[in-house]
Amino acid sequence: MIRVLLVDDEPLVLIGMQSMLDWNALGYELVGTARNGADALERIGEQQPDVVVSDIRMPVLDGLQLASRSREQYGALPVFIMLTSYEEFDYVRRSMGLGAVDYLVKIDLTPENLTAALDRARTAVEKERALRAPAQAAPGGLESYRDRFFIQLYSGLFPTDGEIRARAGELGLTLDAPAYAVAIADIHNRELTPDQQVTLSTGVTRMAADILPKYLPCHVTGMDLRHFSVLLPLQSRDGLEQRLTPVLQKVNAILYKYFSIHLWWAVGAPTSVPHHIAKSQKSAFSALPLLSEADPILFCRSDDATPMDHRARTVAKVQDYIRKNPDKRLSLNDVAAVFNFSPGYLSQLFSQNGQTSFVEFVTETRISAAKELMASTDLKIYEISERLGFESAFYFSKVFKKIEGVSPRAYLQKLRGDPGAREDSADVD
Numbered sequence: 001m002i003r004v005l006l007v008d009d010e011p012l013v014l015i016g017m018q019s020m021l022d023w024n025a026l027g028y029e030l031v032g033t034a035r036n037g038a039d040a041l042e043r044i045g046e047q048q049p050d051v052v053v054s055d056i057r058m059p060v061l062d063g064l065q066l067a068s069r070s071r072e073q074y075g076a077l078p079v080f081i082m083l084t085s086y087e088e089f090d091y092v093r094r095s096m097g098l099g100a101v102d103y104l105v106k107i108d109l110t111p112e113n114l115t116a117a118l119d120r121a122r123t124a125v126e127k128e129r130a131l132r133a134p135a136q137a138a139p140g141g142l143e144s145y146r147d148r149f150f151i152q153l154y155s156g157l158f159p160t161d162g163e164i165r166a167r168a169g170e171l172g173l174t175l176d177a178p179a180y181a182v183a184i185a186d187i188h189n190r191e192l193t194p195d196q197q198v199t200l201s202t203g204v205t206r207m208a209a210d211i212l213p214k215y216l217p218c219h220v221t222g223m224d225l226r227h228f229s230v231l232l233p234l235q236s237r238d239g240l241e242q243r244l245t246p247v248l249q250k251v252n253a254i255l256y257k258y259f260s261i262h263l264w265w266a267v268g269a270p271t272s273v274p275h276h277i278a279k280s281q282k283s284a285f286s287a288l289p290l291l292s293e294a295d296p297i298l299f300c301r302s303d304d305a306t307p308m309d310h311r312a313r314t315v316a317k318v319q320d321y322i323r324k325n326p327d328k329r330l331s332l333n334d335v336a337a338v339f340n341f342s343p344g345y346l347s348q349l350f351s352q353n354g355q356t357s358f359v360e361f362v363t364e365t366r367i368s369a370a371k372e373l374m375a376s377t378d379l380k381i382y383e384i385s386e387r388l389g390f391e392s393a394f395y396f397s398k399v400f401k402k403i404e405g406v407s408p409r410a411y412l413q414k415l416r417g418d419p420g421a422r423e424d425s426a427d428v429d
Contacts, residue, residue: 002122005049006033007040007066008083009058013106017053020111028118037061044070044078051121053114055083055106067100079124081117083109102344105331105359107391113333113343120344123224146171150221154182154229156278164274173219177233179272181240182281183248186264186288187226194225201225204259211254215247227288229281237270241299248297264291269300286348289341290314314339315349322362326369329389330362367403370396374412381408 004023008014014033023030031047034040038060044052052070056063067080082103101124102117149171158164168175187204205228209220212230219231234240244267252263266287268280283300291298318339322330335358336343350358366388373384385396400408 001027001029002051002118002125003029003031003047003049004051004053004118005031005040005043005047005078007035007037007052007054007058007063008033009035009055011035013055013083017109017114020109020114026115026118027122037063037066040066041069041073044074049078050125051081051118052078053081053083053117076128077125079121079128081121103347104333108329108331108333113331116333116343120342126224142171146173146219147221149173150219150229150231151223153231154221154223154278154281156275158275161274175233175274177217177235179234179237179270180274180277180280181232181234181270182268182277182284183230183232183244184223184266184268184281184284184288185228185230186266186291187228187261188264189259189261197225200259200261201228204228204255204261204263207255207258208251211251212247215250216244229284231277232267234270240267240270244299245297252296262293262296264288264296265298266291267297267299286345289345289349318346318349319361319365322365326366327388332358363399364403366390367400370400370408371404371411374408374415381412384408 001024006014006017008017014035018030018033021028028051031049032043034043036059037054040052040054041061043049052066054063054066058066061069063080063082067082070078070080080100082100083106084103085106101121104113104117149167152158153164158167165175185208187201189200192200201222201224205220205222208228208230212218212220217233220228221231222228232244248263248265255261255263266284268282268284268287271277271280280300287298287300318335321338322335328334332343332347336346339346341349347358350356350361356364370384370388373379373387379387381397382393385393388396390396390399397408400411404411406414
């Protein structure tokens with residue numbers, strides 16, 4: 001059971017979140033609520049939650065200060081999901097920098113996107129627990145210690161090559177290849193119960209660990225219920241794609257025969273430095289959302305040119321979709337679902353490959369559409385606000401002024417050359 005603490009200075013928001021989900025049925029236990037960051041920090045120490053869902057703007061300590069102090073005192077757990085508003089772009093960036101796994105816009109909060117955010121938090125919690133838990137001393141216990149070593153290696157917990165080789169030597173492993181790359185397998189299958197997923201994931205990972213070494217040296221490590229990593233010692237970086245693609249296709253065919261599942265593969269950028277193996281795995285993880293049924297194997301280049309080019313094109317496609325739908329209230333979760341991405345990945349994609357964040361781009365696109373309507377129609381401000389899906393004309397005017405520097409009324413008067421014109425009273429200056 002994943003333990004959850006809810007933090008918000010608005011009582012109605014806390015009540016709403018408490019009643020929004022059947023928490024226990026979803027595998028979550030609500031361990032309490034808090035009305036400000038200082039109270040929340042104290043409850044984190046007392047209740048030891050795994051996940052904190054916290055507002056950003058709060059008295060005493062705000063959400064960013066809470067996340068920062070929690071990380072200082074308690075480490076990576078609990079993980080944070082931040083609640084924010086459309087305008088708090090800078091806060092969103094800073095919260096992700098403090099390790100928040102997701103953020104949700106309050107006005108768009110639904111059971112579906114709250115559940116999706118909690119599921120991402122659960123994954124982060126389970127990974128951190130795997131790092132903290134002692135390896136199982138049982139038959140095959142050496143393999144458990146080796147798996148833990150590779151998880152730590154991929155997490156970048158070893159600062160030097162010397163320490164990596166020393167720890168590997170203790171486990172009977174040799175890491176002296178000229179180069180390495182990490183491949184990540186994404187297990188695609190129909191929806192299963194958690195118990196069925198565990199059985200499937202365990203079987204697929206074990207069989208892959210048996211099959212792959214027959215074709216090339218490697219180490220297979222289960223990461224979560226849908227992914228496993230493969231460390232590939234390389235004698236040369238040259239021709240990696242030509243050498244590895246037939247092997248992965250062969251493994252896919254064998255596993256499909258036994259389990260009726262498809263594997264999609266992202267192969268991280270090769271490195272000759274053992275303590276950069278974590279970077280290879282990270283580049284592979286970042287490429288996973290770029291995979292598709294038509295393109296199930298992707299190789300990241302050393303300069304990241306191929307995935308970055310692909311990501312830039314993907315951002316352009318998402319931006320085009322947003323521009324064509326300015327009248328829809330497009331949340332991060334909504335657009336991510338359209339393109340079959342996780343919200344966290346889509347947010348990261350914009351941050352790394354766009355000029356603005358996702359939220360900023362959506363807002364600026366809607367304001368641009370409003371300006372076009374002002375120039376081409378006789379619609380009143382409240383009518384434009386309604387057409388573009390803003391929750392109120394007041395809020396539309398507030399966002400418009402934040403971006404354009406003037407109120408919609410002033411902009412419209414200047415546009416029409418009529419400084420004495422009157423508009424509806426919902427406009428704000």
